[in-house]
Amino acid sequence: MTAHPNPEPVARVVLWGWHSDDAVAAVRDLRGRGRLDVVAWFGNGPDCTHRLNPFIHQFRLDPLPAGIDLDPGRLAPDELLMFCDMYSRVSRARALPIHELMHVAYCYLRFWAALLASGRVTHVFFSSPPHFGVDYLLYLAARRAGASTALCCQSLFPDRFFYVRTLEDFGRFDEVPEACGRDPDEPPLRIERRFEKKLFYMQGVKIRAKPALPSLANDLRRLASTRPGKPMSLAGALQKYEEARQFACGYERLAADAPDLSVPCVYFALQLQPEMTTSTLGAGYSDQLSALERLSAMVPDGWRIYAKENPKQTGRQRGAAFFRRLAMIPKVTYVAKTVDTYALLQGCRFASTVTGTVGWEAITGGKPVVAFGQPWFASLPGVQRFRPGLTVDEVLQTRIEHAALERALQALLGKTMRGVIDPVYQGIVPDFDAPTNVGRLRSFLERGIDGQLFSAAPTQRAA
Incomplete structure (x- = not known):
């Protein structure tokens, strides 16, 4: 008897993350059904081929894939800068000179190019x-190699996550079909209608920073006595x-704890850095002072811009030059972490942010x-995307009809998928059920394999 081939396509995949218990169960099920072959899996789950601490934090690129002699191509200047910005959150990156960072980037790029090809x-x-x-x-290597990409991002809405094919589409979601995740019985x-939100990730935040000297003593003890999973050099x-x-000196010198809300003002909420929300989704404004400089040029004389520091911010990306440059920007007042964000929202004429929830x-x-x-939320009513030539009058003329906002949000959530990829968000899902979640994550991956996640499937190479 002639064997009939499996009519369902088999994907050859690389997984980044996807290491929660539910995600691992979803991947195992698809492997068992012959829907995917895992070429490599980077995460901390039991089935992962590469653990994240050694691969990211210890710079251990082993085992090297076949074809490592392939030319990986060059990174554009903006790509290399974006890598450096993201990589700055890795402990071993501290105190590395720019040329060493460039060499690190090309080591990883060569690794990825070889892995994807071989x-x-x-x-x-x-x-x-x-x-x-x-x-x-x-991500860059996969796009260059023609592999299909899907990037997920858990949302603040229970049991919902966003996804895109390309970073450029995040916030627009143009390539995501409408109503892909909508329940027809959903009310x-x-x-x-209020500013105040209960954000679980802001509960219990300690605003007071760790003293610098005791923190240094602790780091030196770790360097001398252990082999940490996230190593740091003495220089680091x-x-x-x-x-x-x-940061402590600059904050103490500049932070105002009683901003004058009787004058026309803009509330700019500084975001925690380094973090994905600015380094990945900042659209060139991971340097938040560049945004403040654009706002300063935009608002009239007599206005103030209140730039409130993020309650979680530490010394990273808040050095002496940051505060010197901040002090040079006209109309800007740096506001203490302790000032109530909702008082600033009540008192301002409009708000501004790079990507923060304050929007x-x-x-x-x-x-x-x-x-x-x-x-x-970039596509929702009331949001003005900054562009050269934008005026304060245009912003102030923006009208937000609340019912229209509700309809727009419902349409946007129709472009999300149901499920929890990040287990931290399980706590906001009423009656969370793990088997149901496994099924939803499995369905997402299977739709990706079948080319059903996006409006137009890209050309793909045969496995």
Whole structure:
């Protein structure tokens, strides 16, 4: 008897993340059914081929894939800068000179190019947008190699996650079909008209920073006595101490704890850095002072821009030059972490951010926001994407009809998928059920294999 081939396509995949218990179960099921071959799996789950700490934090690129002698190509200057920005969150990157960072980037790029080619990879699935630098280079290599990419991002809405094929589409979601994740029995969405939100990830945040000197002593003890999973050089420990000291000095000198809300003002919420929300989705404004400089040129004389520091911010990307440059920007007042964000939203004429949740809070309370990056809410009513020539009058003329906002959000959530990829978000899902979640994650991966995630499937190489 002649054997009939399996009519369902078999994907040759690389997985980045996808290592929660539910995600692992979903992948195991698809492997068992012969729907995918895992060429490589980068994560901390039991089935992963490469653990994240050695691969990212210890710079251990082993085993090297076949074809490592292939030319990996060159990185554009903006790609290399984006890698450096993301990689700055990795402890071993502290105190590395720019040329050493460039060599690190090309080592990883060569690794990825060889892995994708020798493994004949057809699909690369990310459980979150790239934000370590290393994963960003995987994304670039996959796009160059013609592999299908899918990047997920858990949302603030229970049991929902966004996804895109390319980083450029995040916030627009043009390639994501409408109503792909909508439940036909779902009731009309209602949003409370107010600024205030209960954000679980901001509960219990300690605003007081760790003293610089005790932190240095702890780092030096670790260097002398252990082999940490996330190593740091002596020069890096000293740099970390100096950053913390400079941040404490600059914050104490400039932070205002009683901004005058009787004058016309803009509330700009500084975001935690380094973090995916700016380094990956900042659209060139990971340097948040560039956004403040554009705002300063935009608002009239007599206005103030209140740039409130993020409650979680540490010394990274807040050195002496940051504060010197900040002090040189006209109309800007640096605001202390302790000032109530909702008082600033109440008192401002409009809000501004790169991609921060303050933009969502603003429009749900009826105030417009100027967004510099690619926030998930970029397409909703009340959001003005910054562009050269944008005026304050245009922003102030923005009207937010609350019912229209609810309809637009419901349409946007129709472009999300149901499920929880990041287990931290399980706590906001009422009656969370793991088997149901496994099924949803499995369905997402299977739709990706079958080319059903996006409006137009890209040309793919045969496995």
